[in-house]
Amino acid sequence: LPISIAILAHVDAGKTTLSEQILYRAGTIRTLGRVDRQNAFLDFGTAERERGITVFAAQSEFCWKGREFHLIDTPGHADFSGEMERSLQAADGAVLVISAVEGVQSHTETVWKLLRNRQIPTIFFLNKLDRIGADPERVIQEIRKILGAECADFAGSCQSGNFSEELCEQIASLDDNLLEQYLEGNAAPEDFADTARKLIAAGKLFPLYRGTALTGEGVEDLLDGLACWLPEMDASPDDPPRALAYQVRHDKQGGRVVYLKVEQGTLRPRQELTVCGQDGELHSEKIGELRRYNGPKFSPISEAKPGELCAVTGLSLMPGQIAGEGAGENSSFSMQPLLSAELLFDEDQYHPLTVLGWMRELEDEEPLLGIEWNEEMKKISVHIMGEIQLEILTGILEERYGIPVRFGECQILYRETIAAPIVGYGHFEPLRHYAEVHLRLEPAEPGSGISFASECRTDDLSANWQNLIRTHVFEKEHRGVLTGSPLTDVKIVLLSGRAHLKHTEGGDFREATYRAIRQGLMRAQSVLLEPWYAFSVEVEASLSGRVIADIQRMVGECQPPETLGETVRITGFAPVAGLRGYARELTAFSRGKGRLSLQFDRYRPCKNAAEVIEERHYNPERDGENSPDSVFCSHGAGFPVKWSEAERFMHLPL
Ligand SMILES: Nc1nc2c(ncn2[C@@H]2O[C@H](COP(=O)(O)OP(=O)(O)OP(=O)(O)O)[C@@H](O)[C@H]2O)c(=O)[nH]1
Numbered sequence: 001l002p003i004s005i006a007i008l009a010h011v012d013a014g015k016t017t018l019s020e021q022i023l024y025r026a027g028t029i030r031t032l033g034r035v036d037r038q039n040a041f042l043d044f045g046t047a048e049r050e051r052g053i054t055v056f057a058a059q060s061e062f063c064w065k066g067r068e069f070h071l072i073d074t075p076g077h078a079d080f081s082g083e084m085e086r087s088l089q090a091a092d093g094a095v096l097v098i099s100a101v102e103g104v105q106s107h108t109e110t111v112w113k114l115l116r117n118r119q120i121p122t123i124f125f126l127n128k129l130d131r132i133g134a135d136p137e138r139v140i141q142e143i144r145k146i147l148g149a150e151c152a153d154f155a156g157s158c159q160s161g162n163f164s165e166e167l168c169e170q171i172a173s174l175d176d177n178l179l180e181q182y183l184e185g186n187a188a189p190e191d192f193a194d195t196a197r198k199l200i201a202a203g204k205l206f207p208l209y210r211g212t213a214l215t216g217e218g219v220e221d222l223l224d225g226l227a228c229w230l231p232e233m234d235a236s237p238d239d240p241p242r243a244l245a246y247q248v249r250h251d252k253q254g255g256r257v258v259y260l261k262v263e264q265g266t267l268r269p270r271q272e273l274t275v276c277g278q279d280g281e282l283h284s285e286k287i288g289e290l291r292r293y294n295g296p297k298f299s300p301i302s303e304a305k306p307g308e309l310c311a312v313t314g315l316s317l318m319p320g321q322i323a324g325e326g327a328g329e330n331s332s333f334s335m336q337p338l339l340s341a342e343l344l345f346d347e348d349q350y351h352p353l354t355v356l357g358w359m360r361e362l363e364d365e366e367p368l369l370g371i372e373w374n375e376e377m378k379k380i381s382v383h384i385m386g387e388i389q390l391e392i393l394t395g396i397l398e399e400r401y402g403i404p405v406r407f408g409e410c411q412i413l414y415r416e417t418i419a420a421p422i423v424g425y426g427h428f429e430p431l432r433h434y435a436e437v438h439l440r441l442e443p444a445e446p447g448s449g450i451s452f453a454s455e456c457r458t459d460d461l462s463a464n465w466q467n468l469i470r471t472h473v474f475e476k477e478h479r480g481v482l483t484g485s486p487l488t489d490v491k492i493v494l495l496s497g498r499a500h501l502k503h504t505e506g507g508d509f510r511e512a513t514y515r516a517i518r519q520g521l522m523r524a525q526s527v528l529l530e531p532w533y534a535f536s537v538e539v540e541a542s543l544s545g546r547v548i549a550d551i552q553r554m555v556g557e558c559q560p561p562e563t564l565g566e567t568v569r570i571t572g573f574a575p576v577a578g579l580r581g582y583a584r585e586l587t588a589f590s591r592g593k594g595r596l597s598l599q600f601d602r603y604r605p606c607k608n609a610a611e612v613i614e615e616r617h618y619n620p621e622r623d624g625e626n627s628p629d630s631v632f633c634s635h636g637a638g639f640p641v642k643w644s645e646a647e648r649f650m651h652l653p654l
């Protein structure tokens with residue numbers, strides 16, 4: 001069976017160049033393209049070719065030494081880490097490329113964490129050995145120290161028996177049985193190879209290769225390594241099919257294409273598969289076309305086996321969802337945007353709702369965009385990872401829809417939660433409609449997001465209606481009442497609800513649920529949350545006082561500095577608001593020698609909440625889409641009741 005491998009690294013490490021060489025040497029492509037000549041096979045988008053950076057993950061396939069591989073080249077810029085993380089779910093193995101000049105970077109650490117969380121067997125490739133300043137030994141030390149990875153030089157190791165004494169010792173040191181045999185002089189060469197394979201599959205040993213992707217030096221050795229050391233796929237083509245959606249694209253004809261990794265069984269065109277709908281219910285959907293993508297091109301295929309990457313039309317899946325066996329299990333993603341920006345365009349020429357439709361299409365491909373529509377102001381804003389992403393989005397909007405846009409200033413993406421439990425009431429009863437919902441909102445663990453439970457008996461409100469309320473709780477981001485930022489870390493408990501035998505329609509519980517949440521929030525003790533980074537700064541010892549003072553000014557927290565030879569490392573936590581421009585400052589006062597590494601840590605209560613709330617001018621009572629008020633009916637007509645009065649009118653006991 002084939003396996004899928006992802007090529008990962010920090011930006012510009014040479015992933016696309018390496019992928020190009022792999023495909024060329026394995027015979028998938030006949031001419032070798034180059035990123036710097038704008039003809040790389042896998043960087044085929046306009047924005048990618050113009051800027052020479054990868055924005056979209058792209059796939060292809062190749063064969064080496066009798067083994068079949070599917071390959072995904074991923075973007076390395078931190079702004080596109082959402083795309084990278086989605087690709088990772090499809091990977092059975094990974095090649096982590098590190099430039100032998102730049103070494104382990106902050107983004108390398110991010111990628112490494114994701115790889116370890118998903119337990120993906122990983123091979124290192126030290127690239128750019130041809131460049132002046134390449135220092136593979138230093139970088140190997142960084143891999144050991146910063147990533148804590150047990151990496152081992154596997155160059156030329158593919159024929160067993162070809163292990164150096166040093167490599168044998170390293171492998172034996174990781175396995176007690178082998179160590180004993182080795183010390184007694186009873187270990188055969190195959191024992192080392194077998195143990196190495198087991199350790200690699202278990203994520204305890206990481207083979208390392210080195211070379212120059214630009215010239216192809218070392219690439220065949222790496223290919224041998226992939227064929228020799230990565231574990232086989234453990235699945236059967238005869239099992240019931242199960243496939244994981246890892247990417248969504250809209251093709252030039254406007255068709256929605258879902259990219260799938262087959263995990264077990266076999267997929268075929270026009271096959272029926274179970275999928276989980278927006279309402280949380282399982283239903284059946286039919287595959288239209290089954291395609292295999294190779295760079296920009298695709299061809300129809302008649303089947304896809306476990307380990308393979310393919311794409312289908314006709315399925316409504318979102319990235320992270322499963323089709324077939326196990327439908328309904330979703331995988332979650334850890335990358336999240338910490339900034340947002342308003343979309344600016346000529347509103348006389350383009351209707352905001354048309355533009356909203358286009359943005360929703362882009363959001364279908366990149367869910368992290370979290371498009372926000374402000375009904376009252378007719379404004380669209382997007383969640384973003386960074387400035388480069390805005391430039392790329394501008395290019396895509398121009399190319400796809402012909403609309404010139406700009407973006408407003410980037411703002412921190414705040415969130416809101418509550419400090420104590422509160423009950424919220426919502427009633428929705430315009431003429432011939434009816435729904436009432438009572439919910440308790442409870443503060444929940446930081447980082448837990450929104451969760452739901454029911455304490456309502458099914459005798460009082462049927463399971464169908466309860467499920468519908470649950471769906472409405474999860475179907476959108478609810479807004480806090482301080483700044484209109486997304487609500488998080490709240491457990492929503494259904495206490496009671498009522499439907500009307502004749503008059504309750506689909507949307508009524510949606511209205512009542514949203515209004516109940518907002519009514520509760522209006523009376524709750526709300527807390528504004530801001531994102532914090534975990535940082536690590538490396539500077540000359542003489543500058544450590546300056547760094548510590550800067551972090552204190554940001555009201556961050558520092559550990560005592562650790563000495564590393566001539567430099568010191570300072571780690572700690574600080575608000576994104578303070579650290580976001582710090583890389584530039586550090587470069588200036590350390591004359592380019594300081595190193596800053598940032599990882600999102602978590603949301604914490606905002607220290608200058610009052611100031612931020614004041615700046616945002618958010619009026620929760622005038623947020624038309626998110627009204628806290630209820631609607632009751634009297635003498636055949638609906639009438640609004642303000643949230644502060646609503647409790648008195650409720651039909652169910654409080
Ligand atoms: N000297 C040298 N240059 C290289 C090597 N590999 C890649 N490059 C150059 O480095 C630049 C970046 O290479 P890419 O292959 O686009 O890097 P990438 O990792 O795909 O970058 P992103 O996808 O944008 O993260 C290009 O100009 C390449 O020509 C190498 O081994 N030696």
Ligand SMILES: [Mg+2]
Binds near residue numbers: 016
């Ligand atoms: Mg690339």
